[in-house]
Amino acid sequence: MIVKNRLTMLKRCLTRALSTSTGAVRWWGRVDRASKDPINGVTEAFLADPSSNKINLGVGAYLDDEGKPVVLQCVREAEAKIAASQFLGSISTAVSSKYVEESVKLVYGRDSDVIKEGTYAGVQALSGTGACRLFAELQRRFYPGSMIYLPDPTWSNHHNIWRDAQVCKRTFRYYDPDTKGINFAALVDDIKNAPNGSFFLLHPCAHNPTGIDPTEEQWQEISYLFKVKNHFPFFDMAYQGVASGDLERDANAIRIFLKDGHLIGCAQSFAKNMGLCGHRIGCLSVLCDDKRQGVTIKSQLQQIARAMYGSPPLHGMLLVSTILGDPEIKRLWVKEMKVMANRVQRMRATLRQVLEKLGSPLNWEHITNQVGMFCFSGLSPDQVDQLARDFHIYMILDGRMSMAGVTTGNVNYLANAIHEVTRNGEESRILCRIST
Ligand SMILES: Cc1ncc(COP(=O)(O)O)c(C=O)c1O
Numbered sequence: 001m002i003v004k005n006r007l008t009m010l011k012r013c014l015t016r017a018l019s020t021s022t023g024a025v026r027w028w029g030r031v032d033r034a035s036k037d038p039i040n041g042v043t044e045a046f047l048a049d050p051s052s053n054k055i056n057l058g059v060g061a062y063l064d065d066e067g068k069p070v071v072l073q074c075v076r077e078a079e080a081k082i083a084a085s086q087f088l089g090s091i092s093t094a095v096s097s098k099y100v101e102e103s104v105k106l107v108y109g110r111d112s113d114v115i116k117e118g119t120y121a122g123v124q125a126l127s128g129t130g131a132c133r134l135f136a137e138l139q140r141r142f143y144p145g146s147m148i149y150l151p152d153p154t155w156s157n158h159h160n161i162w163r164d165a166q167v168c169k170r171t172f173r174y175y176d177p178d179t180k181g182i183n184f185a186a187l188v189d190d191i192k193n194a195p196n197g198s199f200f201l202l203h204p205c206a207h208n209p210t211g212i213d214p215t216e217e218q219w220q221e222i223s224y225l226f227k228v229k230n231h232f233p234f235f236d237m238a239y240q241g242v243a244s245g246d247l248e249r250d251a252n253a254i255r256i257f258l259k260d261g262h263l264i265g266c267a268q269s270f271a272k273n274m275g276l277c278g279h280r281i282g283c284l285s286v287l288c289d290d291k292r293q294g295v296t297i298k299s300q301l302q303q304i305a306r307a308m309y310g311s312p313p314l315h316g317m318l319l320v321s322t323i324l325g326d327p328e329i330k331r332l333w334v335k336e337m338k339v340m341a342n343r344v345q346r347m348r349a350t351l352r353q354v355l356e357k358l359g360s361p362l363n364w365e366h367i368t369n370q371v372g373m374f375c376f377s378g379l380s381p382d383q384v385d386q387l388a389r390d391f392h393i394y395m396i397l398d399g400r401m402s403m404a405g406v407t408t409g410n411v412n413y414l415a416n417a418i419h420e421v422t423r424n425g426e427e428s429r430i431l432c433r434i435s436t
Contacts, residue, residue, distance in 0.1 A: 038156065038396050046394040054392035055410050057401040060208070060373050061277055062242070062340050065407050070340075072275050074333035078322035081329070082315075096124055099317045102324035103283040107204075107237055107251050107266050108258060114287055121297035122285040123305065124312045127277070128238045128269030129157060131284035135234060135265050136165030137304045138286070138297075139199060148199045148234070149190070151175075153398070155208045158201060158236070172200065175210050180366035180378055182212050191225045199232045204253040206243035206372025209400040213243075213371060219253045223260045233257055234265040241273040243372045245341030247334065263287045270320050272373065273337055279316025344373060347406040351375075354415035362422055375401045383421040391417035 042058030064070050100122035101115070108114045125131035139146060148162050152171035162169050172194070173186035191200070202222075207213055214222060226233055235254055241247045257264055265286045271277035284301065288294040305312070323329050345368075352367040367375055379387070379399035387393040393414060395401045406414060 042394045042396055045388065049392050049394075051392040053410075053413060055394065055405055055414060057393065057395040057403075057405040059405065060272070060402050061404060062272060062275055062344075062373070063404045063407075065343060066409070067405065067407050070275055072333065072336045074323050074329050074336055075274060075276070075319055077329050077332065078319045078326075081322050081326065082318050095321065096317060098325065099124060099321040100283055100285070102321055103268055104266075104285045106240060106247060106324070107235075107254050107268060107285070108287075109248075109251070109255060112255075112258060114258065118291050119289065119294055120285050120287050121294045121301060122283060123298060123301045124317055125267070125282040125284045125305075126309065126312060127271050127280040127282040128236060128267050129161065129282075130280065130312075131267030131269070131282045132158065132161045132236060133165065133308075134284050134301055134304055135267060135286070136162050136167055137308075138301060140165050140167050141304070142300070143199075146197075146199055148201055149194055150201050151203065151207070153209055154201070154203070155236075155238075170194075174207070175212065175376075177378070180212075180376070181369070182214060182218070184214070184218055187214075188221070188225065191222065191229065191231065194229065194231065197230045197232070199234060200226070201234050201236060202253070204235045204237050204240075205250040206239035206374070208238065208372070209374050209398065210376040211370025211372050211374050212376070214253070216252065216256070219256045223257045223262065226257070226262060227260055232265070233262055234267070236267045238267075238269045239272055239372050240268070241334070241337040242341050242344075245338040245345075247337070263289070270316070273340075274320065274323065274333065276316055276319060279319065280313065281316030281320055344403045347403050347411060348375065350408075350411050351403075351406060351415055354412055355419060358415060358419045360419050360422065373402055373404055375403050377401050377418070379418070379422070386421045387417055391420070393417055 039058050039060075043056065046054060046056040046058065062070060104120060104122050105115055108120075114120055123134070125134055136148070139148070147168040147170055149170050149172045150158050150162070151174040153175060154171075159169060172190035173183050175181075176183035176186075194200075203213070205213055223233075225231075235257075237251075237254070240250045243250045254264070254266065263286075265284070268283040268285075270279075270281045274281075286297055286301075288297055323333050348368050348370070352364045355362075355364045355367075362378075366378065370376060377395075377399040379395075381397045381399075384395055384397050384399055387395070391413075
């Protein structure tokens with residue numbers, strides 16, 4: 001009898017194991033297709049269009065006045081220096097520490113106490129995205145139950161990053177579609193009304209997608225309110241140097257917070273300002289009370305990274321540390337960054353000028369008031385559709401145009417097309433939250 005029972009149980013277990021393994025083999029059959037990334041959708045549509053007049057205003061990477069991607073001369077010189085020094089044979093932790101030190105000097109200032117006293121935890125990260133992801137994970141692990149406030153609107157991937165880290169998100173008001181400027185009163189209200197000690201994500205310069213940054217006085221007020229409310233500021237610095245053409249000026253918001261004694265977090269990216277998007281090179285830093293705490297936090301960040309992707313790639317890190325560590329190459333970089341920023345500013349001015357000359361009934365001042373790579377045009381989703389359909393001009397549905405795609409050769413065509421789709425005087429007051 002006992003033997004018979006045991007045999008029956010064994011049979012049942014086997015049957016269950018078999019049926020489970022059949023289920024497991026077919027697990028992907030239950031996976032739904034992921035929603036399309038808005039930016040990739042724009043690029044796909046652009047590539048599929050055979051028109052010779054087509055313009056891609058979706059991608060945020062810098063292009064030259066011929067619409068071609070650029071490898072900066074400073075990067076070429078750093079490449080040559082790395083090749084000559086056979087660096088790869090002698091990589092040590094000292095090299096990556098130097099990389100982090102040079103990176104954080106850019107945001108906090110080389111003469112700041114933070115740098116002098118080494119009171120920070122800093123790690124190389126997989127570009128700006130990876131730096132945000134590491135921070136979100138740190139937040140979840142060591143401050144469970146905390147939330148992050150994201151600006152409305154913001155770079156859409158911020159939502160994905162904190163969602164995947166399983167940190168609850170809220171938004172704070174930032175943009176006013178009526179004035180196409182900052183809604184400062186609402187922003188202040190939201191900061192005041194958030195529970196004390198909340199996490200806020202802030203864009204220190206060239207806010208994506210609106211291109212609108214708080215003024216110096218407004219940053220001072222924000223910093224003051226953060227002190228009063230004991231909020232934690234996390235800065236996502238994706239465009240240092242390409243907003244104004246001046247590294248120091250673009251770090252001004254962070255310097256204000258630093259002066260006010262905040263402990264802050266900062267994600268840095270070299271994708272735009274060095275044109276190194278494909279290298280995935282960035283840095284995450286978190287300011288600490290003292291050096292010892294910095295070592296502790298760094299060890300946790302390294303452990304998080306280890307489980308996610310082991311260690312970060314070397315080549316981009318060598319390029320950036322060579323550029324930042326060699327005064328001559330760094331000077332060249334600063335010059336090239338100014339060229340990029342100036343070209344974008346020139347295209348903003350020309351686009352506005354042509355629209356005004358065409359007699360557009362709309363106010364286009366915001367094109368030149370906004371800064372950085374993106375122009376939050378105010379075009380409605382229908383107008384964006386019409387631009388693609390009738391003029392082969394592609395941008396994401398919220399009307400965000402990458403000014404990097406505007407050139408001397410296509411700016412007149414673009415202005416004429418925008419004039420055509422807006423000539424009845426209508427524009428969007430709808431804010432789509434799909435910027436990438
Ligand atoms: C605000 C913001 N943060 C982060 C990133 C991420 O950049 P990357 O991961 O390419 O460095 C971007 C890129 O578009 C951005 O606009």
